[in-house]
Amino acid sequence: MSGYSRSLSPVGRPSKLTSETAATAATLAKIGFSDERLAAALGVSRSTLSEWKRQDAEFAATLKAAKSTADAAVVNALFERATGYEAPDGTHIPSHPTAAIFWLRNRQPAEWRDVSRTEVSGPDGKPLATTPPLIQLAPAQEDALERLIADAQARVRQPNLLTHTP
DSSP states (O other), rough: OOOOOOOOSSSSOOOSSOHHHHHHHHHHHHOOHHHHHHHHHTTTTHHHHOOOOOOOOOHHHHHHHHHHHHHHHHHHHHHHHHHHHEEEOEEOOOOOOOHHHHHHHHHHHHHHOOOOOOOOOGHHHOOOOOOOOOOOOOOHHHHHHHHHHHHHHHHHHSGOOOOOOO
């Protein structure tokens, strides 16, 4: 990586982006560091790291390539776990169903997504009524409810009487 000793902006203090900083960032990206973790490890803010990538195409490309290397390693490990593999000591590691399901759901979502659909309709295929039915109260129940409502309204108007009585 070249040209990192200069400041990326013509005004202000010199940039912390040097050849060494860029090399460190690439190494950390290869082992899976996110931009947030990269910025923290380099001693800069996330916005500064974004600015470096925006202003320096070589730096951005280097980080992108390093992150692709990390992603490829994870893809390979997931594939091996999903299909099974031979360990370095010759032991056969069988496939893992969860890894296989994860792989298939992400690679072939139309065939493997976990979705169930239920259609419900009213009589003769018409839409269901969505208004709740009215509750029919007996006259005595209706009177009792009206008294409760009136009592509650009276208590609200008298703030000192808002105490619970069993």
